[in-house]
Amino acid sequence: MFELKVVQDDEIKVLLNDLLELHGYDFTDYSKASLKRRINRLFTLDRFPSFAEFRYRLMHDAQYVRRFVEQITVPVTEMFRDPSFYKTLREEVLPVLGTYPVIRIWHAGCATGEEVYSMAILLKEANLLHKSLLYATDINPEVLERASNGIFPLNQMKQYSENYISSGGKQEFSSYYSAKYDMAKFEDSLSSKMIFSTHNLVSDRSFNEFQLILCRNVLIYFDRQLQTRVFELFTESLDNLGFLALGSKETLRFSAVAARFKAINAKEKIWRKIA
Amino acid sequence: MEKDSLRQVDLVLIGGSAGSLEVILRILPDLKYGLPFAIIIIIHRKSSFESTLTDLFGSRTGWLVKEAEEKEDILPGTIYVAPADYHLLIEDDRTLSLDFSEKILHSRPAIDATFQTAADVYKRSVAAFLLSGANADGSAGLHAVQKAGGLTIIQDPEEAEIKYMPVQALNKLTPDYILSKHKMAELINLLGNKG
Numbered sequence A: 001m002f003e004l005k006v007v008q009d010d011e012i013k014v015l016l017n018d019l020l021e022l023h024g025y026d027f028t029d030y031s032k033a034s035l036k037r038r039i040n041r042l043f044t045l046d047r048f049p050s051f052a053e054f055r056y057r058l059m060h061d062a063q064y065v066r067r068f069v070e071q072i073t074v075p076v077t078e079m080f081r082d083p084s085f086y087k088t089l090r091e092e093v094l095p096v097l098g099t100y101p102v103i104r105i106w107h108a109g110c111a112t113g114e115e116v117y118s119m120a121i122l123l124k125e126a127n128l129l130h131k132s133l134l135y136a137t138d139i140n141p142e143v144l145e146r147a148s149n150g151i152f153p154l155n156q157m158k159q160y161s162e163n164y165i166s167s168g169g170k171q172e173f174s175s176y177y178s179a180k181y182d183m184a185k186f187e188d189s190l191s192s193k194m195i196f197s198t199h200n201l202v203s204d205r206s207f208n209e210f211q212l213i214l215c216r217n218v219l220i221y222f223d224r225q226l227q228t229r230v231f232e233l234f235t236e237s238l239d240n241l242g243f244l245a246l247g248s249k250e251t252l253r254f255s256a257v258a259a260r261f262k263a264i265n266a267k268e269k270i271w272r273k274i275a
Numbered sequence B: 001m002e003k004d005s006l007r008q009v010d011l012v013l014i015g016g017s018a019g020s021l022e023v024i025l026r027i028l029p030d031l032k033y034g035l036p037f038a039i040i041i042i043i044h045r046k047s048s049f050e051s052t053l054t055d056l057f058g059s060r061t062g063w064l065v066k067e068a069e070e071k072e073d074i075l076p077g078t079i080y081v082a083p084a085d086y087h088l089l090i091e092d093d094r095t096l097s098l099d100f101s102e103k104i105l106h107s108r109p110a111i112d113a114t115f116q117t118a119a120d121v122y123k124r125s126v127a128a129f130l131l132s133g134a135n136a137d138g139s140a141g142l143h144a145v146q147k148a149g150g151l152t153i154i155q156d157p158e159e160a161e162i163k164y165m166p167v168q169a170l171n172k173l174t175p176d177y178i179l180s181k182h183k184m185a186e187l188i189n190l191l192g193n194k195g
């Protein structure tokens, strides 16, 4: 267990400022408590003797900046996390999406891609994958690299398989991957419809129009002001009557765009753009 | 149980794991109304247990009991329960935030994460209780509370259903109180009387 006071608050400000000025990463509107924990954890984990050395490394070592970004932004995810959410997608959202000639879906903040592969499985089972495009983006290029490989730890499969079944899955979950050593490689037909690209929700713009945007467990890290910016970006990037899906503890309620959306399932945090 | 260390606090934290539910259910009915602080409960459990926990607690007290929501203000007179499968953190401006980072000592929510960030923000004006449990979560957090000048209370391991958690904490620090579950509500009520 690391301590929370190794890197002081004013030192964190200095680091965030360096990161913005030198490397173009803007973390200044992220929730502070999480940042503070992540930074102190990393400092302890990587055994820096002093703050000065930590800062110097971050200023001059691009490789280490990548590690920093990866560690600070919490690349933690699961397949079929919140099975009831995926069940709602199956039952209430996919039937509507199926009426479009081409289905464009954006996973914003997809981390290592488990969510995207889960979605591809849903689409395949609804016989919609062939006409779908899954845009998977994240601020962090390392996780996208892993996501595009579709290789996940084998020891997670038992849990994922249980999640899959409670999401309404009827197939043998193991039919979607082949096991090799301690890893599970998901079949290429799933990833063939995925497009991976870095995209920073803080600073990058809208790049397409979608019928469904998923942004789960990313906005909890942003302050209210930054959340508002991102909601505007999503509103702009959604087709009329497009769907927006957030994480189970996130809400559109406090944002200015709330009036333009209607909750189709408040518990599962799925909204539809109506204006 | 008057002591110099008793003082008015703005926040009471209660953390526990296996065997702690029963302790919390014993504390809640004896809490006075109108105490000038908020209470945050972090209890390890399976995600499936979910919202029933707030209902269960709500049925034992007249305090407002709710699941903690991200970016919400921490208000006196309210009991916040950390949601399953997220860490609950305290921000400088005394709001709550949620975090989906790695489990800590196999736990999410982790008691350590809430205790540490609360200590950082509330310093002397926090009291933290660590209850029964079968894992070492909470010790580091309790230690942080103590270092920041807050009040620390550990459930008496002799009566804890599972001693491991209190014993781990006792190995790490000497708390202000080692208390039986029967005495905890009384202490919390006293914390509201000091001005």
Ligand SMILES: C[S@@+](CC[C@H](N)C(=O)[O-])C[C@H]1O[C@@H](n2cnc3c(N)ncnc32)[C@H](O)[C@@H]1O
Residues within 6 Å of the ligand: A073, A074, A075, A076, A077, A078, A081, A108, A109, A110, A111, A112, A115, A137, A138, A139, A140, A143, A199, A200, A201, A202, A215, A216, A217, A218, A247, B100
């Ligand atoms: C906790 S993961 C969520 C993964 C997945 N959506 C889920 O719910 O399981 C958060 C992800 O958000 C990404 N992220 C953080 N800040 C971002 C930003 N400014 N732009 C895009 N992605 C960001 C992180 O890199 C990380 O992969």
